[in-house]
Amino acid sequence: MSATLYCNPLPLPQLPRGRYSGQPTAFEQQFDLPDAFCIFFGKDRPDFRESGDVEVLHYQPDGCWYLFGSSRAGDSVYRSRDFLTWEHFQISLTAGNGYAPAVTQRSGKVYLSFSLSPLYEADHPLGPYHSLGYLCDQRGAKLKAWLDPALFTDDDQRMYAYWGYGPADGGLFGAEIESLYPPVIKGEPTFLIDFNREHLWERFGEANEDPDFSSLEGASMFKHEGRYYLLYSANGAGFRNYAEGCYIGSSPLGPFEYARSSPFARQSTGIVNSCAHGGFVRGPDNQVWYFYSTCIRQRHEYERRIGRDRVFFNAAHEPQVCISASPRHLDGSDAGLLPVSVNKRVDSSSHEAWNIDRYAIDDCTHTWWQPAFNDPQPWLTLELRREFALRAIRILWSEVNLDYERGILPEPVKYRLDFYRRGESEPSRTLDFSDQQEDLVVDFRTFAEIPAQRVRLTILQG
Structure with missing residues (x-):
C-alpha cells in the first residue's frame, strides 16, 4: 500500500481540549453573556477535544506546513x-x-x-510569541467585532486584516x-460582504429555512494567479450543511464579485460533514488545497475535527472542492478504496x-458504540458478508x-485487529x-492487502 495516502478527518495527534469544555476560563468570565450562550458558557459543560476554524501556513524558510486551529487555549x-x-x-x-x-x-x-x-509576533511559527497589542483604528480604539479574523500578506509585503x-x-x-x-x-x-438572502445556502438553519438571518463568518484571503479570493462560511457552524463560499x-x-460556484465546498451527510470555516494553502507542486472544519457533535455541537481536499478552478477561475471521506493520494486523486463496513452485521461484548x-x-459521527463500563476487554466483531481485500482502517x-479537572485525561488507545477469512x-x-x-x-492506517470476511476489534486499554 502506498505511503502517500490521507483520509478525512485527519489523524492529528494530541488533539487539544475543546474551547467550550469544562469550567469557563477567566477570559470567558469577563463577558456579560445572555442566556442564549449558556450552552457554551454554562458551568456544567462536558469535556471534549477539538480543532476547527483551521488556517495552514506554508512557511517558506523551512518549507514545512503549520496548522493552527481553534481550541480552549489556542x-x-x-x-x-x-x-x-x-x-x-x-x-x-x-x-x-484560542478561537x-x-x-x-x-x-x-x-x-x-x-x-x-x-x-502576536514571532520569528518562527512555533514561537516564542509576544503580544503587539490589539489591532486598533486611527483613533486608537479596538476594532469592533474582531471575530473570526484573517491575516493576509500580499506579494508587495503589505499586510491586511479581515474580520466580522x-x-x-x-x-x-x-x-x-x-x-x-x-x-x-x-x-x-x-x-x-454581508449575508445575502438570495444566496439560499447562506440562510440560517439545517434546511436553510430562515430567510432573514445567517451566521456569515470565518473570513480568509488567498491570492491565486493575480486574483484575490475572499472565503467565508455560512449558515451556522452547528449545522450539517454549514458550507464555504x-x-x-x-x-x-x-x-x-460573488463566485457562482458558491458554496464551493458543502457536504451534509456521512462521516465528513459541516465542511467550512477554513482556508486555502499551497501544497506540494504548488497545488492549492482547502483545509476545513468538520463536525463530530458527540459532546458538544462545536466538537470538531479537520479535513482537507484539493481545490480546482473552473473556466471562470472559481474554486471547486469535492469533499472526501475515503482515502486519497497526495495529489488529491481517489485511491480507489471503498468503505466495506457501513451498516453491515456487527456483534460486541x-x-x-x-x-x-x-x-x-452507521456512517454517522454523533452516534457511537460504547462498551459497558465494567467490560474488562471490550470487543466488536464486524461481519462483511463476503471476503474483501482490506487495505486500510479508520477508527474515530x-x-x-x-474530565480534565478530575484527572481523566486523553491517552493512546491500545487495541488489536484480528482478520478472519471465510469459514x-x-x-x-x-x-x-x-x-x-x-x-x-x-486513527487511520494503511497496510498490505489482507483478505478477510470478518474483523474483530479488541480494545486493550484506553
Missing part, C-alpha cells in the same frame, strides 16, 4: 514536513482566547491572532495594516445504555468520560497495536 500547532503526517507542538500565548486563528508571514516574521485577541460577522455585526470588513508597533489599520475599515476581486480590499454496537458502523474514537474460526492475520504510544482520536 496553544496547539501542528507541523508537517511531507503534507501527510503531522507533529504536535505547544506554543505560549498571553491572552486566554478562530489568523496567521500570516511577512518580512521574516510570523503574525498570529484569534477572535477578541491581540496580534454577519448580519448581526454588519458583515465582514477588511483593512490594510498601516503600523505594527502598535498595530493600527490604515484609514477606515472597508465593508466587504467565495467572492473574487482584483485587489485585497475589493471590490469583490457489551454496550452501555443506548450506545449499541451498530452505532459504530469516542471520549465520553473525559475460518482462527484469525489469518493480526495487527497488534498494544504498544501504541501516540494519542490519536482519529
